[in-house]
Amino acid sequence: MISKKNRVNKDLFNKIFKEGSIIHSPIFLFKYIKNLENKGLYSFVVPKTVAKSAVKRNSLRRKGYNSLRNIGIIGGISGIFFYKKGTSGVLTTEIKESIELSLKKIK
16 A cells, blocks of 8 residues: 555545546556646545455555555656456556556656
């Protein structure tokens, strides 16, 4: 997991959801906005359509946060990773590659 100070709060979540730009990858839909601050804030959302069990949803979120922590948090971007339908059996390496792909598209 990444620390709480590096996660998106409710107000910023709503702003990103309404005004954010979208990037598609095989596993995620990434909505983001650019910050004026040099701080990177990220969150992962796993809808019930991806995994019915709360245990599986939380596991996917943790895999996402751990992969992001291993990649390194990029400053100046706040974003939300939404898992796509049918990605419940995804490996951690695939998640890491998909996150890297999404973040490279922004630059």
